[in-house]
Amino acid sequence: MLQDRYTLAFREYPYRRSADQDAASPVRHPVVIVGGGPVGMTAALDLGLKGVPVLVLDDHEGIGMGSRAICVAKRSLEIADRLGCGAELVERGVVWNLGKVFHRDRKVFEFNLLPEAGHRYPAFINLQQPYFEKALVDRLRAARAQGAPVEIRGRNRVEGVAQTDDGVILEVLTPDGPYTLAADWVIACDGAASPVRNALDLGFEGRVFEDSFLIADVKMDAPFPTERRFWFDPPFKSGSSALLHKQPDNVWRLDFQIGWHVDREKELRDENVKARIDQMLGPDIAYEVVWKSVYTFQCRRMKTFRHGRVLFAGDSAHQVSPFGARGANSGVQDVDNLAWKLALVLDGTAPDSLLDSYAAEREVAADENILNSTRATDFITPKSETSKLFRDAVLELSEHYPFARPLVNSGRLSVPCIYDGSTLNGADGLPGGPARSRPGAPCPDVPLGDGFLLDRLDGRFHLLTVDTDAPERLEEGGVAVARLALSAADDPSGALAARYLGDADAAVYLIRPDQHVATRWPAYDADAVRLALRRAIGRD
Known part of the structure; x- marks a missing residue:
């Protein structure tokens, strides 16, 4: 096992x-x-x-x-x-980018977490x-x-x-x-x-949510596709909501929402876990339960x-x-x-x-993260009849009308935080620069022919230049900065220009060792870079 x-x-x-x-x-x-x-x-x-x-x-x-x-x-x-x-x-x-949301026995919509090309890594494994x-x-x-x-x-x-x-x-x-x-x-x-x-x-400080979920890892050969499947009010009645995910070794993660006033010890008995799984999978799929747990979750820090x-x-x-x-x-x-x-x-x-x-x-x-997690939890586990009526109406509308789909919340999946307003950021000096690579943002990846951009951002400070010149090395306050010189003309995919230039003709980025942008400019300025570097190491 x-x-x-x-x-x-x-x-x-x-x-x-x-x-x-x-x-x-x-x-x-x-x-x-x-x-x-x-x-x-x-x-x-x-x-x-x-x-x-x-x-x-x-x-x-x-x-x-x-x-x-x-x-x-x-x-x-x-x-x-x-x-x-x-x-x-x-x-x-197991690589996946696709998620599907169901309400009772109907698929209401699906989503792709990484619809654009030009990244080394998928949205999730x-x-x-x-x-x-x-x-x-x-x-x-x-x-x-x-x-x-x-x-x-x-x-x-x-x-x-x-x-x-x-x-x-x-x-x-x-x-x-x-x-x-x-x-x-x-x-x-x-x-x-x-x-x-x-x-x-x-x-x-924060909230403890009054609900319980049963997790079961099940080993089985099953015909389900490699995607995230989430059910509100599932037709198989194993729980108020349910989740199905594939893992390596033919192991599948099953989650069932089972309510607050439950006997956890009773819920974890083999026969009761098996009864819920049988309702979900039906009589024709053989399986082995390899791990199980009941949890109540919290949103606090x-x-x-x-x-x-x-x-x-x-x-x-x-x-x-x-x-x-x-x-x-x-x-x-x-x-x-x-x-x-x-x-x-x-x-x-x-x-x-x-x-x-x-x-x-x-x-x-x-x-x-707590805000997004709390909103998802409130949508999945409505606390009043009025909230449940609203949720179910949103689910019904989302099957036919795209405007309702952003309101469906089965868990806003993890994305990195942008450190807007950090004391380590310099002012954004690149007019027309893409919002996704503004100061505080993690650097978006770009294909570079022989690899990817993030391959070259190796845990040191870097000065990324796109279609402009700068010294090969810079040092300030004991910190050496390595230059990475790129040209949009060398990227036929257009990803470098789209992700780092936007409406600008050229750009200079100071990038932190954790691959977040410290600040950016349209051209190299030695004094500006030194000042930004001192700020980024807390010496300003």
Whole structure:
């Protein structure tokens, strides 16, 4: 069964006693990451590839059991590609761009999440979370063999956290007993029940939704197409709403909305889970249930993601409903934002106030995700008869009238946040430039004949020039900027001009290490670029 592979084949970092446990005084580490899930391992890999010594503490000995998060969004794939494992994820996963929405027994409309060409990665892949984590751990192991200073300690559970004037003290429990560590910085990626957050007596603000959903991962040979299918009031009556998704290994994710006042233990009994699945699939499809869970979801976050020298990311910082695949994907984007900033702070290039921009930018992203997730949840689970009448009317209209389709909300699927208004942005100096590549936006990909644009934006600051000249290298405040010179004439697809020039004849973009635009101009100006670079590293 898949459960056996999750628990046995993925036991990646068994407990071993470390020298720190026998030290006379707490050993100090530059960065300690608490939590070895996809967010913690992404952070460790990103920092390790930048040469930052990292210690990962995880309370397990490897990859967690159960598929859990399955939808890996395009932006997460682009981040994984920059870190060296994006292609492997796509090869392992199930690629999909198409979604269909049904009301009772009728399809009301369908949508394509990536209708334009010219991107290396699809809108989404479906891949069980253990496989995502395994790819990150394998890549970390390869990076360590090449000198990346990353250590992972399994069955090292953080039990206590205390901040000092210049660092953090961690009390860690192991099978051999407790020991104490010190850290310059701590990144808490330890999940919704975050022991780090609890140790600092910090909480969440937001909503808990009074509804329950049953998830079942089912292994079967089925004739269903590779697409996202969502039913409101499904005719098979397995739940008030239902979702069907394909995963690798002939495993399918089934979600059923089962209501608030339910007996969870009873719902998880094999015979009751099977009864719901049988209603959905019918009598002719044989299957095996390989994982199941009942969950209630929440849309909430910490008031701020930075507390002194402790930085929170992923579910430890924010929680959203699963509709829209905004949980793990937003966590990966958290640490994509954080890693380059922390690296610059650690080497003295940037002041530690740069980390305040991590909190500010990702708190805005969390609010955006929570807003979209809350709206989806309210549409899927109307709280009054009037709300249900409105929802059903929208669904009826959407079958025949395009104007109603944007109102249907079965989960606005994850897209990256644009950091409009960030203190790191310069003013937009490119008249007529495309809105999709404005300051604060993630760089849209472009085919370049021998690859793609994002292949060349490799975790450093870059100066992208399109049909204009600039020096090959620029340095300001200890930060080197590499130039990437392109011409719209060399791109027969027209994507470069459409995505970076718009109505302009030429453009210069200052691009951050996380592939977000810092600012842009119609031509190179040395003083303007230096000023924008200082602003982007928090020195302005």
